[in-house]
Amino acid sequence: METVELDEGLRRTTAPNGLVVLSETLPGVRSVAVGIYVRTASAHEPRRQLGISHLLEHMVFKGTERRTAQELALGLEIRGGGLDAFTGRDYTSYQAHVLDADLPLAVEILTDLVRHPLLRASDLEPERNVILEEISGVADTPDDLVFELHAETLWPDHPYGYSILGTPESLAALTAEDLKVLHRRGYYPGNCVIAAAGQVNHDQLLTVLEREGWFEGDQRELPREAVASAPAVQGACRAEERDTAQTHIVFGTDTFPLRDPRRFPLAILTNVFGGGMSSRLFQRVREELGLAYAIFAYKHFYQGSGQLGVYVGTQPATADRAVAAINAEYARLAAEGLPMTELINGKQQLKGQVMLSLESPAARMGRLAGFILHDDRYRPLDEMLREIDAVTSEEVAEVAGEFFAPERQTVVRLGPNSKSANGKR
Missing domain, CATH: 3.30.830.10 (Metalloenzyme, LuxS/M16 peptidase-like)
Structure with missing residues (x-):
């Protein structure tokens, strides 16, 4: 592995399998924020699968090989920490904010979510309904909806203009197998960036990540083409x-x-x-x-x-x-x-x-x-x-x-x- 110091207290490690790990030590704080960023998101979706990245982000919280959904929810919250995730245009993020002593547990839980979700078919319909409610909430909130309409008008034929949430029609067509295929293609170490900041020691972070298997495997080709520059509709x-x-x-x-x-x-x-x-x-x-x-x-x-x-x-x-x-x-x-x-x-x-x-x-x-x-x-x-x-x-x-x-x-x-x-x- 190659580790370089970018600035005082700030280091970057690039593993042979392509994983990039960054950390910044902040004196005077007792907490640490750590996030796993997966370079697979809505901009990489085919139109027939709109919303699949966001649905996958939801589904990983339904249970993993080592934890139930309830255990995932309780694991950090009972220690005062928090767990969050979001799907963007270009990447999907899974994050935790915890006391410094709980960093190993946070990395373990985030690893469970990103690397070891169950993605059971039995969980799909309830979670699909949750997202349909999310879509309905946007439709009922005009100062949210107008931004979706604007993106759609600006980029009608590019993923930047498509809804991250998907549509009721696209969500209805998605299966648990579709989610597993996306997970296999996109959720692997070389397609991820892991960053931490706060009361964190870079070498100790690497030790925790090694224990969780993040440095295993060979580098693979990214499962996506670079997102082309999007020609926009101007003056409409x-x-x-x-x-x-x-x-x-x-x-x-x-x-x-x-x-x-x-x-x-x-x-x-x-x-x-x-x-x-x-x-x-x-x-x-x-x-x-x-x-x-x-x-x-x-x-x-x-x-x-x-x-x-x-x-x-x-x-x-x-x-x-x-x-x-x-x-x-x-x-x-x-x-x-x-x-x-x-x-x-x-x-x-x-x-x-x-x-x-x-x-x-x-x-x-x-x-x-x-x-x-x-x-x-x-x-x-x-x-x-x-x-x-x-x-x-x-x-x-x-x-x-x-x-x-x-x-x-x-x-x-x-x-x-x-x-x-x-x-x-």
Whole structure:
């Protein structure tokens, strides 16, 4: 195995079978966060099996070769710790946050989930029903549903636009054997990244992982093709009629993966545009015009692309005014970029956000894994802060002109009388 020190207290080990293990020791904490990240998720699903990655993530908790579902639930909680999992676009994550003395138990339980689930056919129908309830919950929550509709409109023919939860039809067709096939193809050491942060000793972590069999086996080819860059639909308008008190609107476009050097100019612009109470959109649309309670800008990064968007919830009667005001702010930012005062403030805001986001072991763990999962180079915090400081007005203007142009935004409306506004920008 090859182990390198990336920074003070931060080490990375690459095993011959392809497994990557990272850890960061944080002085002064009594806990440790540990996660197993499987590089198989919704972006790798064929359309006929939408939702299979998320269903598998649920099903592993129904029992393993060594533990019942109840034992999995109790194992860490009775010690004050916690166990969690989620399915994303590019990877599926299984995580625990425990006292440092319980790290070996946490790794053992996570290993059970990832490597040794039973995946019994008898458990499938109840869990399928749980996810159907999850899908119904999204359908009944318009400020969640509008984001799903927007992704679907932006990427209609790519997995980034498909629901991670799947559909009732795709879930009904999935079998326990389908889950076992996916598990065999994707849930093996060389397709995983294991990260831990907190009161953790790297050598002891490796010892625990070796005991759990993580370094066994040969390296295998990844069971997936690299996710192709997704061509997005730009400038489209979609309206969905719903009997809701508000009209929910999402603007957005595709961007680029996290490893792209333009991520810091984009992050600064997103903050200035709609990142808080001081942002342009908040001040204009909420404070000056009184058209909304909730309005914000957001960004997501995926393995093959990214997403930049704006959400606003407003009264149906004021929806057109809100859209016009937001489009005007898009146009102003795309044409003018940022004056120096806003650029300086935006840099300071982003640096503060980066530092504050790393205050917990779980956040540090996620950051470590993210460098590997996004094929990015590890950067110490000080280097990241210097990169933010180095962003120029010209770089910001270039990103603003390309990604904030109003005509590039795909817009989705959800609410009463939305159909009558179809095609309006």
